[in-house]
Amino acid sequence: MAHTPHIDPLLNLTEEYLLASHSSDTNQIVHTLKQLQRSHFERAAEKIREDMERSIAQKHIAKNMHKTEWRVGIDELWYNTRMLLVNAYGAAGMTENHNLSGPKYDCYLQHLRLLGFQVARGCTPIQSHAKKLSAIDRLRAAAALICLTGDAACTEKPESDTDPLQILLDGNVYPAGALLGLAPGSAPSDQDLATIKEAGAVLCAARDPLDRELEALVERGDLSTEARHEIAARIGQGKFRSALIRLYGGCSVTGVTTTEVLRAAHIHRWVDCTKPIERLDPNNGLLLTANLDALFEVGLIAFNDEGCILISPRLDADAQAALGIHSGMSLVATPTAAQRVYLAKHRERTCGMRDANTASTLN
Structure with missing residues (x-):
């Protein structure tokens, strides 16, 4: 497990480190x-x-x-x-x-x-x-057992062994499963999420070195647009996807649990995130089947603050039927306040694809 000693400026964690x-x-x-x-x-x-x-x-x-x-x-x-x-x-x-x-x-x-x-x-x-004990007392007591209080660094673990869900507490990174005492593969409960929030901690996906390498490739100037799009589509399909599968289990719209067809969609695109933590924030992710992911990425579908689907007029009834979508679809869970912020950014970025006047000029 990698120890991250300088997370505070990134996450604005202001509480003083003090074990109960x-x-x-x-x-x-x-x-x-x-x-x-x-x-x-x-x-x-x-x-x-x-x-x-x-x-x-x-x-x-x-x-x-x-x-x-x-x-x-x-x-x-x-x-x-x-x-x-x-x-x-x-x-x-x-x-x-x-x-x-x-x-x-x-x-x-x-x-x-x-x-x-x-x-x-x-x-x-x-x-x-x-x-x-308060929520932060309980988390810090557990954290002390994972990484000794005052230690300069925690024991290093291979990236493949890291829990896809992490908790950032007092400037340190801890595996969510160990810190919360979760059974292997299980998701944090609503009570766990409330405890994390009360403790001033942050739940996020584990950092994925492969995502950083893919980002570097996207920024190269000698690649075609098609190649950059293909590489960009692979960002977030490692640790971030595993974190979303751990949290939600299935597609955020259909509930499909066949992992082979599920994709991790950043609501606010990876390339547009101005803060690194936004790229790791589970609230900035939807787990979607491949067809929904492709439609969501280009803005042919979006979701309002209540989670109801918004469909571009470019997709007529026949196209919608062929793609397996309809106007009655919605997110399985009502969006959280944090998700609504990201969903609004997605709608703003892709509004042209769902504007009737703009759409008519694209047909």
């Missing part, structure tokens, strides 16, 4: 947890199971999750989180122990999830004396 209850003690627990791997917890669970009767009596292990306290599921049994941690220290040959409370305990639970363990409880307690 940030202190040397918090940094220490984060550092210690990073050393505990899945095998340590599995060996810890095995040790607790060695004396099953005693463990059950002391409530360190049970066949069912606890009603209100967090438990860790391993091999169809549920383990007390704190006792599991104590034994994991031993399995790792470490003597450190910490009084986990507040954000530090949240860090621990998130670490277990990142290692692939199920962490659950029967229901949420009606009353809780613990201080409720």
Whole structure:
């Protein structure tokens, strides 16, 4: 995973970087947890199971999750989180122990999830004396486990291994799946999106080196117009497309989920984006079947603020039928406020294709 240390000017992220209850003690627990791997917890669970009767009596292990306290599921049994941690220290040959409370305990639970363990409880307690963590506290606690607080750089990963969805928080880039604790391939929920917004973070597609190379080719002066159009059409069909598929699953209009025929359409064209973040903004993208993508790119179709389709008068009833479009079509989801801004830019750029007077002169 690439670390991006100078995102702030790009995204105007103005909040000061401060982990919840940030202190040397918090940094220490984060550092210690990073050393505990899945095998340590599995060996810890095995040790607790060695004396099953005693463990059950002391409530360190049970066949069912606890009603209100967090438990860790391993091999169809549920383990007390704190006792599991104590034994994991031993399995790792470490003597450190910490009084986990507040954000530090949240860090621990998130670490277990990142290692692939199920962490659950029967229901949420009606009353809780613990201080409720804000959205930004929760994200920063998770971020601290992915990239140690104060580290100069995160561990580098090949571009092919990066999560197509990223979260920009405090000037750093994190994989959305790991930061939000998502199941592989699943999309952020509405609650996740609200948490990202509340935290002042930004959800975006991963940067794609291939897009930058294609852009450089488009700008060459020795290529024909046709060649430039062909190259430009390939921009955004890597990480950006994968991010849209992860978010939406299918075509933004028809709902078709056959990925082979889906294209990522930048609403406000890549070449026209004045801010780099606009090129990575999922709100600036529609996932469209190939025919709709081609029509949308040249402006023969567009969408209003409510998501209803606008069709150029150049396309008569026969042409519309042949292309599989009609005036009753619309976007599956009502456009967000951010999408409406991009859709307005697209309509402005392509209005000539849908103006009746202009269209009559083009026929």
